[in-house]
Amino acid sequence: MLHLYNKAKLLFVWPLVACLALVAQNRGILKITVxxxxxxxxxxxxxxxxxxxxxxxxxxxxxxxxxxxxxxAPSAGPGGSFENGQKTYIATTDAMGRAKSRGFKPNTSEGRFQIKVTASDDGRTGSTVISQSNTLAGGTGFEPNKSHKTRYILVGVLGGAAVGGVVAATHGGGTAAVASPPVPTTISTGTITVGGPR
Incomplete structure (x- = not known):
C-alpha cells in the first residue's frame, strides 16, 4: 500500500509542484510604452x-x-552612446512608472537605427524598441508620438490673422460697403416678319 502511495505522489504531486514553481517564476509581463x-x-x-x-x-x-x-544602442552602424560613453544606459522608473535615457549622442554614421529597451521587476520582464535616425542635414525634432496640439493652435491663429488682414485690406477698414443690386439680364429676339416667297 505504501508503494502505491509513493507512485501516486510521483504521478500527481510533483507535476503540480513543478507547475506552481513555473507560475511563481513567470508572474507576468511588463508592458513598455514609448x-x-x-x-x-x-x-x-x-x-x-x-x-x-x-x-x-x-x-x-x-x-x-x-x-x-x-x-x-546598436554596437555598430548608425547609433550613438549615452552620457556615460557606453552603449547601454540603466535607469529606474519613477513613481509614475517612467524612465528616461540621458545624454545620448549620435555617432558619425548616418541612417536609421533602433534602441532596445528592456524592463524588469520582481521576476517580470518586457521589451520594446525605439526607432531613431542620425542625419547630417540636421535634426528636425519631429516625434510622431508627441501631441501636435500647439502646432495646430499656432496654424489656426496665424490663419485667422491672415484672413482678418485680407478683409481689412479689401474693405479699407472703414464702414461696411453696401452691395449694389444685380443688373437684370434681358434677351430680345428682334422683329419677326412673315411674308411670301421672294
Missing part, C-alpha cells in the same frame, strides 16, 4: 539627440515604479 524619442532625428553635426522616455505597466495595466530599465 512616450518620447520614437521617430526622432539626431543631428550628427551638432552632436544633439533626443533622449528616450518610456512608461512601464504590469499585466493589470498598473504603473510599475522602481523597475530596472536598460536602454541599449
Amino acid at each position: 512616450v518620447e524619442g520614437d521617430g526622432a532625428f539626431n543631428d550628427i553635426k551638432k552632436k544633439t539627440a533626443h533622449d528616450a522616455v518610456v512608461e512601464v505597466r504590469d499585466e493589470n495595466n498598473r504603473l510599475v515604479p522602481d523597475a530596472r530599465v536598460v536602454f541599449s
Whole structure:
C-alpha cells in the first residue's frame, strides 16, 4: 500500500509542484510604452539627440515604479552612446512608472537605427524598441508620438490673422460697403416678319 502511495505522489504531486514553481517564476509581463524619442532625428553635426522616455505597466495595466530599465544602442552602424560613453544606459522608473535615457549622442554614421529597451521587476520582464535616425542635414525634432496640439493652435491663429488682414485690406477698414443690386439680364429676339416667297 505504501508503494502505491509513493507512485501516486510521483504521478500527481510533483507535476503540480513543478507547475506552481513555473507560475511563481513567470508572474507576468511588463508592458513598455514609448512616450518620447520614437521617430526622432539626431543631428550628427551638432552632436544633439533626443533622449528616450518610456512608461512601464504590469499585466493589470498598473504603473510599475522602481523597475530596472536598460536602454541599449546598436554596437555598430548608425547609433550613438549615452552620457556615460557606453552603449547601454540603466535607469529606474519613477513613481509614475517612467524612465528616461540621458545624454545620448549620435555617432558619425548616418541612417536609421533602433534602441532596445528592456524592463524588469520582481521576476517580470518586457521589451520594446525605439526607432531613431542620425542625419547630417540636421535634426528636425519631429516625434510622431508627441501631441501636435500647439502646432495646430499656432496654424489656426496665424490663419485667422491672415484672413482678418485680407478683409481689412479689401474693405479699407472703414464702414461696411453696401452691395449694389444685380443688373437684370434681358434677351430680345428682334422683329419677326412673315411674308411670301421672294
